[in-house]
Amino acid sequence: MKNFSLLFNSVLCGVLGFLFIISLLWGESTVHSVSALTDWLMGKPSIEGVIVGKLRLPRTLLAIMVGGTLGLSGAVLQGYLRNPLADPGLLGVSGGAALGAVCVFYTGLFQISALLLPLGGLIGAGLSAVLLLGLVGQGGVLVLIVAGTALSVFTTALTALVLNLVPSPYAMFEILHWLMGSLSDRTMTDVWLALPGVCLGGAIMASCGSALDALTMGEDVAVSLGFRLGGVFGVQRRVVLGVAVAVGSCVAVSGAIGFVGLMVPHMLRPFVGYRPSRLLLPSFLMGAVLLLGADLGVRMLAHRAEIQLGVITVLLGVPVFFYRLLLYKQRTMF
Amino acid sequence: MVGLMLHAESLSVYTEAKRSLLKQVSVSFFAGQVTALIGPNGAGKTTLLRALAGLLACHSGSVFVQGQVIEHLSLTQRARQIAYVPQETPFFPPMTVCEITSLGRLPYGENARRALAHPAVHKAIDMTGLSALADQNASHLSGGERARLMLARALAVEAPLLLADEPIAALDPAHAIAIMALFRSLAAQGRCVVVVIHDLLLATRFCDRLVLLKEGTLVQSIAPADLNDTLIADTYGVTTQRVEGAVLPWDILTS
Numbered sequence: 001m002k003n004f005s006l007l008f009n010s011v012l013c014g015v016l017g018f019l020f021i022i023s024l025l026w027g028e029s030t031v032h033s034v035s036a037l038t039d040w041l042m043g044k045p046s047i048e049g050v051i052v053g054k055l056r057l058p059r060t061l062l063a064i065m066v067g068g069t070l071g072l073s074g075a076v077l078q079g080y081l082r083n084p085l086a087d088p089g090l091l092g093v094s095g096g097a098a099l100g101a102v103c104v105f106y107t108g109l110f111q112i113s114a115l116l117l118p119l120g121g122l123i124g125a126g127l128s129a130v131l132l133l134g135l136v137g138q139g140g141v142l143v144l145i146v147a148g149t150a151l152s153v154f155t156t157a158l159t160a161l162v163l164n165l166v167p168s169p170y171a172m173f174e175i176l177h178w179l180m181g182s183l184s185d186r187t188m189t190d191v192w193l194a195l196p197g198v199c200l201g202g203a204i205m206a207s208c209g210s211a212l213d214a215l216t217m218g219e220d221v222a223v224s225l226g227f228r229l230g231g232v233f234g235v236q237r238r239v240v241l242g243v244a245v246a247v248g249s250c251v252a253v254s255g256a257i258g259f260v261g262l263m264v265p266h267m268l269r270p271f272v273g274y275r276p277s278r279l280l281l282p283s284f285l286m287g288a289v290l291l292l293g294a295d296l297g298v299r300m301l302a303h304r305a306e307i308q309l310g311v312i313t314v315l316l317g318v319p320v321f322f323y324r325l326l327l328y329k330q331r332t333m334f
Numbered sequence: 335m336v337g338l339m340l341h342a343e344s345l346s347v348y349t350e351a352k353r354s355l356l357k358q359v360s361v362s363f364f365a366g367q368v369t370a371l372i373g374p375n376g377a378g379k380t381t382l383l384r385a386l387a388g389l390l391a392c393h394s395g396s397v398f399v400q401g402q403v404i405e406h407l408s409l410t411q412r413a414r415q416i417a418y419v420p421q422e423t424p425f426f427p428p429m430t431v432c433e434i435t436s437l438g439r440l441p442y443g444e445n446a447r448r449a450l451a452h453p454a455v456h457k458a459i460d461m462t463g464l465s466a467l468a469d470q471n472a473s474h475l476s477g478g479e480r481a482r483l484m485l486a487r488a489l490a491v492e493a494p495l496l497l498a499d500e501p502i503a504a505l506d507p508a509h510a511i512a513i514m515a516l517f518r519s520l521a522a523q524g525r526c527v528v529v530v531i532h533d534l535l536l537a538t539r540f541c542d543r544l545v546l547l548k549e550g551t552l553v554q555s556i557a558p559a560d561l562n563d564t565l566i567a568d569t570y571g572v573t574t575q576r577v578e579g580a581v582l583p584w585d586i587l588t589s
Binding site for chain 2: 082214216217218220223224227228273274277
């Protein structure tokens with residue numbers, strides 16, 4: 001089993017590495033692979049080097065970070081809530097990040113500096129995370145779900161209000177476009193903005209693995225096995241904080257990219273099993289593979305139709321769910 | 335007394351609506367003994383067991399584990415001392431019997447592979463009669479098999495104290511006897527076993543002591559031989575009939 005796990009993760013790493021290289025070298029303008037890479041690595045100011053290092057590298061890195069974070073968060077939340085339909089969006093933090101960015105659009109602040117857009121997202125994510133933690137307090141899983149849903153609905157309502165008040169159709173188009181989620185025209189600044197949150201949140205989530213395993217047998221058993229669920233350093237606080245920090249940072253730079261967090265654990269369970277801790281690393285890798293692949297698809301289609309990344313992921317997610325639906329129906333029939 | 339493992343001192347627990355679940359309950363549990371917590375529904379058996387396991391904050395009183403106040407033990411220390419089997423079996427994810435049993439090794443920080451290979455896990459599966467199902471998907475088990483799996487998971491902890499809430503409620507007579515016999519053999523190894531049980535025949539046959547609870551108070555802590563008709567009538571509100579010459583159920587149950 002362990003060997004299979006190792007093999008499976010290695011295969012995912014291999015696919016991710018392959019897509020990483022393709023993503024750097026493939027695009028509208030053809031670059032000579034070796035010279036472009038050496039130029040960029042040596043810091044030689046050539047056009048090919050700039051294309052690879054300044055345009056494609058940030059986009060590729062962001063796809064890995066955002067996809068990985070969404071996959072991991074989905075696995076952690078589904079494990080913690082013991083609900084296979086949990087999604088990172090459930091906590092309302094991504095809604096907060098979107099609202100923060102939309103406010104930057106609305107006020108026109110993004111014209112001063114492009115940096116203010118992700119910063120607005122980060123502030124929105126941070127405020128909603130604080131609000132969520134305050135709302136949940138010492139409450140349990142049910143309180144968390146209700147508080148997350150309330151926050152999510154609230155931020156969506158406020159976003160709709162802002163959209164409603166936007167004076168020009170052009171600004172509205174820009175906002176709607178951003179909300180769909182995309183990784184185009186991102187820079188290394190975006191990477192640096194999201195990286196601390198992704199690393200911190202990812203580390204916090206990774207620390208919850210064994211607690212999630214224990215929780216499969218219910219809360220009393222988890223506590224009797226030595227895991228603290230409530231309190232400052234309890235599992236719930238760690239799950240919420242980890243997901244909020246990591247997903248908030250990602251949504252701030254990429255916009256809302258749906259379905260990855262929901263879909264990835266479902267795709268993996270038939271291969272790696274149902275033990276939540278064993279699902280974490282493959283979920284990160286699979287999320288990264290999926291988003292990088294989807295982003296490559298977006299780039300391939302770019303000269304025909306401009307399709308946003310978030311739209312592609314949702315379109316990819318739907319067949320997975322129909323397939324699961326058929327499986328469940330078959331199981332209940334026989 | 336020698337071998338005092340677990341002691342509750344004046345435990346009181348209320349609901350939020352101030353209904354009293356436990357009233358000033360003081361009771362001790364000893365190594366090498368199987369103690370049954372008996373009493374009618376709502377008597378406070380589960381509440382007492384959860385309080386003893388440290389899963390419930392009491393409004394007054396303290397629990398001592400081998401002489402130490404339970405709150406002074408770290409959660410890991412507590413987990414290695416007390417294994418707990420809850421009353422409800424959860425909806426199992428499709429993990430194997432072996433995988434679920436190996437969760438009992440979590441207090442020792444063993445990784446999944448080492449936990450799966452640990453002798454305690456296989457011993458626990460053997461003891462609960464689940465060997466033939468070790469690689470089966472736990473979500474396909476029957477109610478009784480699930481109950482035994484929950485027990486196996488707790489046995490894999492190899493803790494000196496085992497607190498089990500109605501571990502035989504879902505079992506057929508043969509398995510119920512086998513599990514009670516298992517508790518006896520654990521006690522013979524010096525462990526302290528506390529079980530919530532409704533079957534008075536099995537309780538009197540296999541337990542060293544019966545702790546009677548009613549409406550949150552401790553009625554009496556007695557030897558099985560002292561469970562008489564008056565006590566049963568007082569505790570449960572039922573009358574017992576003893577029929578001369580009848581084959582007693584526990585004769586039939588002796589396997």
